[in-house]
Amino acid sequence: MTINCLDLFAGSGGFTLGLKEAGIKTKAAIEIDRFAVETFRHNFPKVDMHHRDITSFNDKEIKSNFTGVDLIVGGPPCQGFSVAGPSQYGKLDDRNNLVLEYLRFVKVISPNMVIMENVKNFINGKLPSKDKVIDVVTNILDKLGYDIKIEVLYAPKFGVPQSRTRVFVIAIKRGCGLPFPEIHETHGPDKKNYITVGEAITDLPFISSSAGYDDSPDKLTYNEIELSTYQKMMRKDGKGIYNHISMKHTPRLIERFKHIPLGGSLLDVPLEHGQRARNGTDLDTKARFKMNNQRLDPSKISHCVTASFQSTFVHPVMNRNLTAREGARLQSFPDKFIFKGPRTLMSKSLLIRENREHEIGLSQYNQIGNSVPPLLAKAIGSAIVKSFKHKVNDTRRATHEFA
Structure with a gap:
């Protein structure tokens, strides 16, 4: 049938x-x-x-x-x-x-x-x-x-x-x-057997900011750990690690990430390492967004992966945002599923303002976050x-x- x-x-x-x-x-x-x-x-x-x-x-x-x-x-x-x-x-x-x-x-x-x-x-x-x-x-x-x-x-x-x-x-x-x-x-029916962030992504290489590869799986090696059932499922029939390249962060941003505890966010960062306003001054606590730069707790499930998750989450161990492959794991895409197109893109409104409408589209991060x-x-x-x-x-x- x-x-x-x-x-x-x-x-x-x-x-x-x-x-x-x-x-x-x-x-x-x-x-x-x-x-x-x-x-x-x-x-x-x-x-x-x-x-x-x-x-x-x-x-x-x-x-x-x-x-x-x-x-x-x-x-x-x-x-x-x-x-x-x-x-x-x-x-x-x-x-x-x-x-x-x-x-x-x-x-x-x-x-x-x-x-x-x-x-x-x-x-x-x-x-x-x-x-x-x-x-x-x-x-x-x-x-x-x-x-x-x-x-x-x-x-x-x-x-x-x-x-x-x-x-x-x-x-x-x-x-x-x-x-x-x-x-x-x-x-x-309880939460005891929910798949956690740690069970989902800790076998993926712990690369630093601006490291990794998008389309060179032979250059990346999985972490040698005891695999969870979920990780075994994600790696089945895969031919290596694709779409695992991290964004380039400024030294100031990396220093900010260092001050975010597990399960914490930008709200937990000391003022001197916090987010800056457009005029260059530090934002006070009330002006910060809780949803920005949330460090995922490996012992819990992730927050919802949205189309803009590229700057939303911080890796549980590394001081950087998630890679597309890590986001794909949180969406339950197996490693054999390869994402195409640009890894990141400028905002649609900015591209329109600069008369660059031909560049508008969904980045790998957008594609992952939009998916069922x-x-x-x-x-x-x-x-x-x-x-x-x-x-x-x-x-x-x-x-x-x-x-």
Whole structure:
């Protein structure tokens, strides 16, 4: 039995990777960012990747390009719904309307199952029309003939070593015979067996600031330690260590990092080593941001890995920010998964101001932070496979009884 999937807003391929591990075939994918597309194509060369804006497809193209799709998955851009995005200031982000484009694909293709992923605040978010997005989504899916279930999933309960909560809207076509997927937690119900930061990354080389390699795995050697089960899983079928190069830090920044204790942040740094204001003066404690430069505690799970995590976290042992590979480990991407495109990029607003729009795209850090954690996607995929098998078994049983 083959389950064919279409991955919308596919990014670098976290959802597709998890589904593949569960036995689901991604037939096609759509992604607008050129660097994410480069990563996706490198890791999934057999998937029909469309490097296009989802709004550029007309209904006729959708029908002709994506026939035979049983499942649609994907996460419309979440920045507009995130508590760290425009919504915190009462602004409605036009990107939120891309949810409606997702639903247009559902309407045209009419797959048996649909799974939409987004941030937790998706439940409270609004469209530019000021309608609650969750109400609009469920109403449209209901009119299209789907039954709907909303799942709020906490990533550590599925073996992902970071505090990440995501909303999944699951819709099943009425009359298709599929039961709702039963998504089983693998690491719970208490926190004792959550995968920690130490279990996730301490076998990766402890490189210093501006050291390491992006695409030369033969030049890096894993730390010789007793491997955790998670580390063994991450290293399986890998061909070395890619994307493990650290950012170049100034001596002042490195000195600042030295004063951040395990589990601490910029708030714990003495004033003379703290963050400077634009005029060059030291910022007082009230002006510092707790979310900046958090040193990860190896005995605990990580904070949520976001698209901007390149400057958010400090390594548990080294006085530097995390590498892309360390971030990928915290997202549950195995070492065999290689990220393409620039390691870091300047901010979009700055590139626009300098008339350098051609450089805009998602860096490796952005791609990692935007992804659905593959282990979480695998758990969902395993549940989907069981749901489809249930339908097949019911059909066979009914045929046998009728005969």
